[in-house]
Amino acid sequence: MSTSVLTPEPVPVPQPAPAMRQRQWTVLLRGTLRQWRARIGLTLFLAMVLIALVGPAIAPSSPTAFVTAPNASASLHGPFGGDSLGRDVWSRFLNGGRSVLGMSLAATIIGVGLGLVIGLTAAYRKGWVDEVLMRISDVFMAFPQIVLALLLVTAFGPSVGLIILIVGISHAPRVARVIRGAAQQVVERDFVKAAEAVGEPRSRIIFSELLPNVISPLMVEFGLRLTYSIGLIAALNFIGDGIQPPASDWGLMINENRLAVAFQPWGVVLPVIAIALLTIGTNLLTDGFARAVIGLERGE
Numbered sequence: 001m002s003t004s005v006l007t008p009e010p011v012p013v014p015q016p017a018p019a020m021r022q023r024q025w026t027v028l029l030r031g032t033l034r035q036w037r038a039r040i041g042l043t044l045f046l047a048m049v050l051i052a053l054v055g056p057a058i059a060p061s062s063p064t065a066f067v068t069a070p071n072a073s074a075s076l077h078g079p080f081g082g083d084s085l086g087r088d089v090w091s092r093f094l095n096g097g098r099s100v101l102g103m104s105l106a107a108t109i110i111g112v113g114l115g116l117v118i119g120l121t122a123a124y125r126k127g128w129v130d131e132v133l134m135r136i137s138d139v140f141m142a143f144p145q146i147v148l149a150l151l152l153v154t155a156f157g158p159s160v161g162l163i164i165l166i167v168g169i170s171h172a173p174r175v176a177r178v179i180r181g182a183a184q185q186v187v188e189r190d191f192v193k194a195a196e197a198v199g200e201p202r203s204r205i206i207f208s209e210l211l212p213n214v215i216s217p218l219m220v221e222f223g224l225r226l227t228y229s230i231g232l233i234a235a236l237n238f239i240g241d242g243i244q245p246p247a248s249d250w251g252l253m254i255n256e257n258r259l260a261v262a263f264q265p266w267g268v269v270l271p272v273i274a275i276a277l278l279t280i281g282t283n284l285l286t287d288g289f290a291r292a293v294i295g296l297e298r299g300e
Contacts, residue, residue, distance in 0.1 A: 028292050041282065041283065041285035063095040068086050069086055080190060083256060099243050099247065103160065104167075106231035107167035112175050120207075124202065125202075133176070145228070146232060163241070163242050167233060174225075183210050186209075190208060190225070205212055217293075237249050
C-alpha cells in the first residue's frame with residue numbers, strides 16, 4: 001500500500017488591485033482639485049516654477065553684468081532698476097529662482113527618502129531596532145533645523161551640496177516619526193502576516209506591502225517638508241551661508257539690497273513676494289491634498 005504525501009499549496013498573498021489603487025488616486029486628485037485652496041495653491045506653485053524654469057531664457061541681460069548705476073530707478077535698462085551694484089534687478093530675479101527651487105526639491109527628496117526608510121524599518125522590525133532608530137531621531141529633533149544648519153556650515157564652510165544634505169537630514173527624523181506611525185497600523189494586517197508566512201524577504205515586505213499603504217501620508221509630508229525647505233534654504237542664502245555672490249538667488253538678493261530698500265525697494269520686494277507665493281502655494285496645495293485624504297478615509 002502506497003502512501004501519498006500531500007504538499008501544502010503556498011498561501012496566496014493578497015495584493016491591492018492596481019485598478020483599485022488607481023481609482024483611489026483618481027478620487028484623491030479630484031477631491032484635492034475640488035477645493036479652492038488647492039486650486040489657488042497649484043496656480044501659485046506652477047507660476048513660480050514657470051518663472052524659475054523659463055526666467056533665465058527671457059532675462060534681458062546677464063544677472064552679473066553691470067548695466068546701470070547702483071540702486072538706479074526704473075529705466076531703459078530694466079523695468080525695476082538696478083541693484084546695489086548696478087546689476088539689472090529684473091534679470092537677477094528671473095535667474096534667481098532655480099537655485100531656491102532646485103536646492104529645496106533636492107533637500108526634500110533626500111529628507112523624505114531617508115525618513116521613509118527609517119520609519120518603515122522601525123515600524124516593521126519593532127523591538128530594539130525601533131527603539132534605537134527613534135532615540136537617534138529624538139537627538140536630531142532636539143536641535144532646531146536652522147541651528148543645526150548654521151553649526152555645520154560654520155564647521156565645514158558654505159557649500160550648495162552641504163546645504164542640501166544638511167536640510168535633507170534635518171527633515172528625516174520628522175518624516176520618520178510620521179511614517180512609523182502610519183506603518184504601525186499596517187504591520188498587523190493579514191496580508192503582511194501572509195507575506196511573512198510564505199517567507200518573503202523583509203526588504204520586499206517593507207517596500208511591497210508597507211510602502212503602498214503609507215503613500216498618502218508620505219505625499220502630505222513631502223509637501224510640508226518642501227515648504228519648510230524653501231523657507232530654510234532662502235534664509236541660509238540670505239545670511240550668506242548658502243549661495244555665494246555673484247550668483248543670482250532670491251534669498252541672496254534680499255541680503256544684497258536690504259540697505260537700500262527705502263529708496264530702491266524692488267531688489268527686496270520681488271524676491272520676497274516670490275518666496276512668499278511659492279511657500280503659500282505649496283502649503284495650500286498640501287493642505288488640500290491632506291483634506292482629500294481625510295475625506296477618502298471617512299468615505300466622503
